[in-house]
Amino acid sequence: MDFEFTEEEEAFRTELSDFLDAEVPDWWQGMFTEDERAMPFTRELCAKLADRGWLTMAWPPEHGGSGASVWKQAIVREEMWAREEPRGPQYMNLNYIGPLLMRFGTPEQHARFLPPMARGEVIWCQGFSEPDAGSDLASLITRAEDRGDHFIVNGQKIWTSYADSPADWCLLLVRSNPSAPKHRGISMLLLDMTTPGITVRPIDTMAGPHEFNEVFLDDVRVPRDCLLGGQDHGWDLVVAGLTFERTGIARYARAGRVIELLVDYANDAGLGDDPIVRDRLADLYTRYDAARLLNYRAISMQAKGEVPTVEASVARMHNTQLEQAVGHVGLEILGPTGQLRAGDEWAPLRGEIHRYWTRNIPSTLAGGSLEVQKNIVAQRGLGLPREP
Amino acid sequence: MNLELSDEQRLLADTARAFVDRHADDADPWPAMRDTGWAGLLVPEEHGGSGAGMTEFVLVCEALGRGPVVSPLIPSVTAALALRWAGTPDLQDQWLPTLATGAFTGTVAVLEAGMRDEWSPAPMSGLGALTGTKVLVPWVPDVAVIVVVTSEGLRVVERSGAVRVHDHDPLCAEPHAALTFQQAPAERLGSTADSAVVLARVLDYNAVARLAYAIGAAERALELSVDHATNRHQFGRPIGTFQAVAHRCAEMRADVDACRYLAYRAAWALDHDADAAIAVTAAKSFANDAMRRVFLHAHQVHGAMGFATEHELHRYTRVAKSFELSLGGTTRHRDRLATEIGLGSRP
Incomplete structure (x- = not known):
């Protein structure tokens, strides 16, 4: 057992911490305030982190990262979270949406989605919860009909952070096979948030207006090449993703x-x-x-x-x-x-x-x-x- | 950073678990325990010990708490620590080799009537031969050497007719006694100033050892609770299928795990002399409260059967409560911790 970080890790923490002390302004109190400077600031900071190789340092080299140890990743998380996560929504991409894509995506999906994440340029949101699917997530009913080269999606998501940021993409959980047992008929789609048929409605909360949204999906067309992992096997991805997240x-x-x-x-x-x-x-x-x-x-x-x-x-x-x-x-x-x-x-x-x-x-x-x-x-x- | 045990540490923990399985019901496990070398874990090699660290000792204590195996190991090792840190070469030569093999056992006498806890100043005078009474001294009939806390520092007393023993019947299974000293010859153990530092360290080591022992007891109480919740049926189903019961067990798991890693970190800090005061006091104050929660849940899950002494749960409950009441209550440790984290008056 060893309850100390190594000298090299401590030196990295000091370097990162000095950088953040210089870059994170006094007014920064996290993403979910009414301060309009928040989103431009976090985009700019992520670009600087990307330049230093710190944004995706946890990712493996084949996806543009440096394969940093889990302990260096922990140091990044600590320094960021202690400062109200100045990476804004990007931490989701880095911690689990990116890793899910790496593990379950096709080479084409890797080439298309990972580089913009690595540059800190793209905002993703997560379309999991529904009004009637919270703790019992697998009972979700947002429906994706298989139309051959695409799916048609109808339904509603809720408690979707960053959807109004606005998000560029959504990691969307849908019911693709209503006749299968509930855990076996779910698929994960990569949804372009500019697709026609999507309505985002912010939910005012005790913490302010930008924390959560509802997302309504009416006849939204999702191309088949935006299916992540196997059709009807989306639950495997949920289990893997939630473990990354916790x-x-x-x-x-x-x-x-x-x-x-x-x-x-x-x-x-x-x-x-x-x-x-x-x-x-x-x-x-x-x-x-x-x-x-x-x-x-x-x-x-x-x-x-x-x-x-x-x-x-x-x-x-x-x-x-x-x-x-x-x-x-x-x-x-x-x-x-x-x-x-x-x-x-x-x-x-x-x-x-x-x-x-x-x-x-x-x-x-x-x-x-x-x-x-x-x-x-x-x-x-x-x-x-x-x-x- | 790495919170995994090393292969050697895992082997030691497994050996200790196997010992507990074999000897938990022995009337006197000490003869068997002598052969393990555990009494010498914290004694340097030149004095016949193995010079291992506190982490190793904590792993042994944790296993023994699962029995619980009732033995003089913790008090005897604690007495050896005081001699190791403050004893003259003569005193060390006299006592450490026999304490390390377990041929003799030692104990530490701290408390007197009227002391709030082990950290309060001891009224007994250390000038000349000792006279007065120490209470709640961990005791077995053949203790050979007693480290005594006095107002002038630590003293060493060899067992003799000048020490009268009145057995207590305390909450815990470990035998304890009140010791009345009548002009008992005593040797000085370090200067008065050194003594205070050594005593503080001895109490910290003792607290972490006792904590580890209590963690073993709590882990066993959790296992018993899970067994009971799985096998006891009411309303036609195992009671563990009710979330009200299952969630108590989950909370026990979360608290025992927290105590365990706080204890491991405290042991590591003692071994490495790294912020040990803050690590020990955080562990002790968290565990004092956590043990209450764990055993509240254990008794609630067991129902009335847990109150009956024919069931074994009460033995673990006693270990935990005795731990909580020893070596500083929650309030005392939180006050110490408050200073460590920077609270204080501004000039």
Whole structure:
């Protein structure tokens, strides 16, 4: 066992961190604000990252990456997530849409879709959830009819982040065979978002207007060469993709940064000696520490070539509940003015904690709810019997 | 960074598991344990030990907690650590080789009535021969050497008629005693200033060893809970098919895993002298609360049977509660951690 990054890895972290400190402006608070500078900024930053070879460093050399170790990838995720993910929507391309294309795509699809991702030029969104298919994702009903050289798609997707950014492409999950058992009749399509018949409607949320969208699909034509993987075998891709996604975000890194902000705030406010504040923040720190180590355990398994399905769910249980706890305790320490938002001159810590609490209300839902994670741990990890 | 055990560490853990399978029900497992060399894991080779690290010792303790195998291993190794770090060459020659082979056992006497916890100042005077009473001292009848915490630092007392033993009947299965010293001859173990540093380290090592032992107990409690949830039927189905039950087990898994990696990291930090204080105190304070949650779930899943002493669950529950109550409660460790993460008064 070794609980330290190597000197080379630490040097890389310093280089990346210095670059980001210089490039990420003070006003940046992530993608889902009303700030119109956000999208141009993230596009520009991704181009600079691509120039340095840092955007796709995790990708294998045959797809334009440098095959960086899983630990360097972890460092990138930590430094990015600690700064509210200045790569914007690109992290999805890098973490799992790209890898899914590499694993399941044809050579033609590789040539067509991977280079623009590697340059950080293209925005993808993910069309999975439907109004009646959330935790029970496999019950989705958006229909793709096979018309030979193309499919005709009709249905509705929901909770689609970045669709209004606007996204260029959508990784779309459809029912291609309604007579097969529900997991066996699903396909994955690569949908050009400029195709006629697509309507995007933003959903206003507690965290602002740009976090989620509904996507309506009316007689949308998708060419057959945009089918990813085998027809009716889309569920295999979902399983592979969700495993990439669960450890693909260093949620603990942002929580750790917010805890640092709160420690400074408490000291400045004369609360550094307050026994209750001390107790609360130390508790958060131990939970942050645990969440981080459990992510590192999953990454250690990936380094050996194993797929940490159950371990990723355990890590996620800790990470998402940590985020929520940090938000709650943070607002408690700030007191009544914690209600004030970014932009209000009386908002403590520039409204940062308010925003952090708000945006983490659904963190125990996204990417598989807390209950779904517990089911995975109980059934696949502990071997408990399934519900009848 | 690599959180996987090495092949040697895995082998050691497997050996310890096999030992537990064979000896968990022995009336006295110590003779068998002497042959394993574990008592000498943290004793340097020149004193007859194997000079291994805390990580190795933690793997052994974790396996023993699964039994739970009740033995003087942890207190005896803890006494050896104090002698190793603060003893004169003569004291080391006198005690370390026999402690390393397990021919003799040692213990550490810290608590006195009125002390809040092991970190509070000890009232017993260390000037001259020792007089006074230590409580909750891990004890077996043939303990040969006692490391005693006094207000003037650490002292070494050889077992003699000047030490009267009153057996406790504590929560945990490990035998403990109150020791009354009556003008007991004592040798100084390091200067007063060194003693404070050594004692803090000894307590940190002891806390991590006890934590590992509790993690073994918690892992076993989880296995028992999963067995019970799988085999116990109510309403015509295994109770583990109800999410209310299954999710308790999943939460136990998540908490035990967190405790385990916090403990491994603390052991690593002690071995590498890298931010050990923050690593130990984070592990102890997280685990204190996590053990409560784990055993709350274990008892809830087991139903009334878990309360009956004919079922084995209670043995593990006792290990965990005893761990929580020893070596600093959650509040104490969080306060220490708060300072470590930078909370304090501004000038």
